Amino acid sequence: MKQSKDIVNHFNINQFQHDLISWFEKEQRTLPWRADQDPYKVWVSEVMLQQTRVDTVIPYFNNFIQQFPSIESLANADEEKVLKAWEGLGYYSRVRNLQAAVKEVHENYGGKVPNTREEISQLKGVGPYTTGAVLSIAYGVPEPAVDGNVMRVLSRILSIWEDIAKPKTRRLFEEVVRSIISKENPSFFNQGLMELGAIVCTPTSPSCLLCPVREHCRGFHEGVQDQLPVKSKKKSSKTVQLTASVLTNEDGKVLIHKRPGTGLLANLWEFPNVEVTEEAGSEQEQFLAYLQTHYRAKADLQKPFATIQHVFSHLVWNIQVYRGTLESEVEQTSTIKLVDFTELENYAFPVSHQNILKVYKEVESKA
DNA sequence: TAAGCGTGGCC
């Protein structure tokens, strides 16, 4: 691994800072979280933007801030409503961690987001990137905020060939940023690097001819910008077979289940479902046995009305979906509910189960 | 360190 000192040797730091920040001042996009530097709003936006596109985040951010405009309002909010506000955004542990961290700020920091690396980085869900982003953008502290954009942009500008998929490489880039960040305007420096990655120095086909820091770019001068950054591929995902059902009782109410508080889609609601295997008898038999043990419910299953595939980042669900009628009473608990269809909108569902409901309604309307 | 953790858009 190279040393960051060697990497920035002969690099015109002052001119680079000036060119980058001037460009950002002129060309930055108008985004809702840039209206002010309220540390809480900066924080919320940074958490939402983790692994998520700007265009996707914008409506979620506006709605979330409208519902929970302050540290106090989010600290006191019902978790069910918080999850509902995050529904469809993915990586749901982000928002459970955010609320837990906001509660800590409310209780232990007088409702003020801490402004030191030591304090803020210890909050739940606040890692190295978010620490640097909030410190630099909200408080003007010259800390690195190294995300995928920054690694791509700097790997090209400085011709760095380390594998950016490795955790160790992020730490190298943090060292590099520490050695070139503007002490006068760390906010615009960090945001400028990210903005450049988002609209000019894109993953494929970077617009080098429009780049404000082209003169500083070793990758461009060497004609290797398309080979950078180096990023190893991750393993392909597994496929899981699931059987699920929309089960209604004689009152027309539907059975829903709350997922466990840890792991995939934690604390979200779903229609009853179980993983089925080749060996353990027919798919339908396995599902009926599951209903008996998990819900103490008997049901009359019709034929599957849909096959839904849902692709996650690390796995694929193939879901056979049955329509069915409950033939016994179901005891309701904190994780098992019988609700009217019109009430489903009060519960947060993963997209896969939103799709189950959508197809179910389409089939019902035709019948 | 590697794997788990969502979703939608893009070509």
Next chain:
DNA sequence: TGGCCAAGCTT
């Protein structure tokens, strides 16, 4: 169309 990608964090 399936793989890749997008302002990462936790364990």
